[in-house]
Amino acid sequence: MCCVASLNPTEHPATMPQQDESSNNPAVMAYNAVLVLFDVLAFFVKSVYIIVRGLVEMVMLPPARDVSGDIVLITGAGHGMGKNLSLQYAALGTTVVCVDVNEKTNQETVTAIKGKGGKAFGFT
Numbered sequence: 001m002c003c004v005a006s007l008n009p010t011e012h013p014a015t016m017p018q019q020d021e022s023s024n025n026p027a028v029m030a031y032n033a034v035l036v037l038f039d040v041l042a043f044f045v046k047s048v049y050i051i052v053r054g055l056v057e058m059v060m061l062p063p064a065r066d067v068s069g070d071i072v073l074i075t076g077a078g079h080g081m082g083k084n085l086s087l088q089y090a091a092l093g094t095t096v097v098c099v100d101v102n103e104k105t106n107q108e109t110v111t112a113i114k115g116k117g118g119k120a121f122g123f124t
Contacts, residue, residue: 068093077122078105090118098122 072089076082077098083105090096090113098113100106103124113120 069095071095071097073097073099075099077109078102083109086113086120087116090116090120093118096120100124 067089072094074082074086074089074096077086077096078100079102082098082100086096086098086109096113096118098106098109098120100109100122101124103122106122106124110120110122
């Protein structure tokens with residue numbers, strides 16, 4: 001029976017898993033508690049920072065971009081919001097491409113932009 005392994009752990013104490021004696025040491029336990037406390041504190045600080053940063057970015061508007069010289073395509077430029085947007089973008093110095101299903105009102109918008117010194121093109 002030289003090759004048979006014994007299943008009784010009391011016969012071979014070297015095969016038993018050894019429990020770490022330092023885990024019962026009060027200094028090690030205090031050190032581990034401080035590490036866990038530090039990890040929890042770091043988590044909360046990072047969480048609060050991310051939440052506050054997200055709220056600030058949500059409330060603050062990005063800086064306005066200069067659109068002069070850009071080309072802007074406005075659909076529905078013959079009336080309503082499309083016409084107002086076309087006139088406002090033309091006032092900012094953009095080239096406005098007006099698109100609308102109604103050729104008459106679209107041409108009126110293009111004429112109004114050109115009458116104020118803007119650059120506009122109309123398409124139906």
